Amino acid sequence: MKKVSIVILNWNGAAMLHRFLPTVVDHSADIAEIVVADNASSDNSIEILKSEFPEVRIIVLDRNYGFAGGYNHALEQVSTPYYMLLNSDVEVGENWLGPLIDFMDAHPEAAACQPKLLAEHTRDHFEYAGASGGYIDRYGYPYCRGRVFETVEKDEGQYDDIVEVLWATGACLMIRRDDFWRVGGFDERFFAHNEEIDLCWRLFNLGRRIFCVPQCHVYHVGGGTLPKGNPMKTFLNFRNNLTMLYKNLPEKDLRHVMRMRFWLDYVAAFKSLLLDRNWGEFRAVIRGRKAYKAWRADFADDRRNIQASRVVRNDSSVADLLPRASYSILWQYYVKGNRMYKYLRKAK
Known part of the structure; x- marks a missing residue:
């Protein structure tokens, strides 16, 4: 039995499946089950999957449950110890799963982890949705190592260390099956957006830990369903x-x-x-x-x-930014001009 199931939630994403699913199949089929859960698409997604990707397992949902509900309904039908939640607009490379699996195997305290996310269109820059791991400021505004509001940094290896974070991006999230269901999965009432931060925070509140493992990197298009500014x-x-x-x-x-x-x-x-x-x-x-x-x-x-x-955690290894930073990111960004994560780390 395979240890990991890669589960891709799809809604009218035939073009993205056609473009990016081959990389997932080529670089993952030998070590992972590959599943596409379809959120009642009205395009030809199912036809493409059946004709071009016979090795992929298809789960057809009866309606569009959104990101949160769609994954909950799909993952109820997946039994491997690790789930890899992967957006349909992500390109992966050779041995991309290896570092993530190895890390999770070696760290039972870790509930979930993410790789480094780079932008598919500008491959030497971080990608907005998750970059190299996520945090929130004292008032709940999310940001990442490598992305603060609209400022996205060039990847020069500055965030290649494995660190504990508050949240890992839902665009490429490896999570233990037991931990996912320990907190009841995603909150389906959210439909989409912030559901992965909420999930990770609930796990953190139970003493579980979330990490970024940048030794794995993937390329993400982003904004495919609802573009920024919508x-x-x-x-x-x-x-x-x-x-x-x-x-x-x-x-x-x-x-x-x-x-x-x-x-x-x-x-x-x-x-x-x-x-x-x-x-x-x-x-x-x-x-x-x-x-x-x-x-x-x-x-x-x-x-x-x-x-x-x-x-209540008294672990000295926990980053001092967890679970929330002590500062306002709005003040740091717009007033003090600290627009990169490395400057925020020094903020008081």
């Missing part, structure tokens, strides 16, 4: 990010962080309206906040359970 993407990001904070923040931090986010989110909304003249983005931020407020009570039990099961 109002729906903005809506989901704001709604889900606030919900994630409500679920996972310790009691001592919750009120202060949510009060600050109220003001920071409205500053972002009015910047979109007054400076960028982007009415769609303005409305998306406001809608995201209203949607969070409307469904917050639905997550009260989740919050109580997460806080009740939280493990």
Whole structure:
């Protein structure tokens, strides 16, 4: 029995499957089961899979469950010890899985890990979605080693060390089957965006650890389903990010962080309206906040359970940025001009 299943969630991604799935098959079929879970596509994805990739297992879902729900429904049907969640727009190379499997085998404390993500179109630069491992600042804004807001760094080997991170990107995420289901998988209510950060944070709260293993690297296109700047993407990001904070923040931090986010989110909304003249983005931020407020009570039990099961860690090896940085990334980026991760590490 193979140890790893590579599970690719697809929704109307026939072009991406045709382009990138051959690299996965060529460099993985000997050591991993390859699965494509189709989120009720209306294009010819299934036909392409059946005709061009007979070695790939197909799971057909009855409707589009989004990223979170789609993976949950698909992974219920996968039994290998390790899941490798892989976006359909990722190109992999020879022996790409080896370093990740070796690391997970050698580190039972690790629930999940990611490789280094580079941009498929500019291969010497990091890719926005995950770069070389993710963190969040004190107010819940995510950033990565190699990507802070819109600033994406050139990869010069500066983040090639294996480090513990708060979150690993869902674009290429290796996770233990037992850990995935220990926390109930992704929160399907999120549909898409921030679900992997929420998952990793919940695991961290249980004392499990997340790593970036840059000895493996892949190339990611990114933004295939909802491109950056799409109002729906903005809506989901704001709604889900606030919900994630409500679920996972310790009691001592919750009120202060949510009060600050109220003001920071409205500053972002009015910047979109007054400076960028982007009415769609303005409305998306406001809608995201209203949607969070409307469904917050639905997550009260989740919050109580997460806080009740939280493990207090006194491990000196844990990076001082975990689980949240002590600073505001907005202040560092826009006021102090610290736009790269290496400068944030020195921030106070």
